[in-house]
Amino acid sequence: MLETLAWRDLNAYARQAYVEIAMVYDGKNNGFLGMGVRRLAERLNVTEKTAQKAIHELLSHGFVEVAEESGFNRKDRKATEFRLTDLLCNRTMAAPSKAYQKWHPGVIEAANDAAAKPAPKPARRAA
Template structure:
């Protein structure tokens, strides 16, 4: 019979070596720019944040092909559009462009990214650019942002008046 392993205890600094987590600040999730992101854009953002280890912001290497594979989409153009949208709305900045040569392995590399809400290389302060960014009027991201804002407003109004949708649902049996 196999011996059951106990979970590892935190080390002296209070950290657990077995598990990492991705932190998305509430300001990010509540911003207009985040509301304008498509599901693919949000998936790519999470994949980029997963590459961050606490010290490598500005050195997050992710190519369009690898981004598409990590997002689970077959269309490389969808990943390319997601990178462009995240840059346009101020969530990421490119720190180094891609450079590929067939015969020079040591100099070939994917694009390098920086997350704008985290401190960058050389202790560069976070810029939080996306807080001031909004999509152009009459575009799909703008419509997505406005729908998200109205849904949040309706939820906050219902919560403040004590009428949450789950409590007022017609699918709940009242005995």
């Protein structure tokens, strides 16, 4: 993994973010790795914006995938949960995707950017 083109392309913050997310893994909770932007920013000693960029870089390079979203509209105040793509997902029992091995500049980023865009709202009907 450390010798892949994707890893070499990560900035230092993204590499450290990966380490912090991986430290939550206990051998049986991949897919339940909770790491919010605030918590990551505190652990990296950076701003929340920098932490968010690091997470986005890990997602776009295929090292982590979102297993369960979080957001301000959630009542349970749960952090986003991730899965490491080089390990079996304990949430879904899916095999490791190792998406980072397929990463090339512009390839996975385009797919993730398209997936990150919200679905268009249905048009309102005139009454």
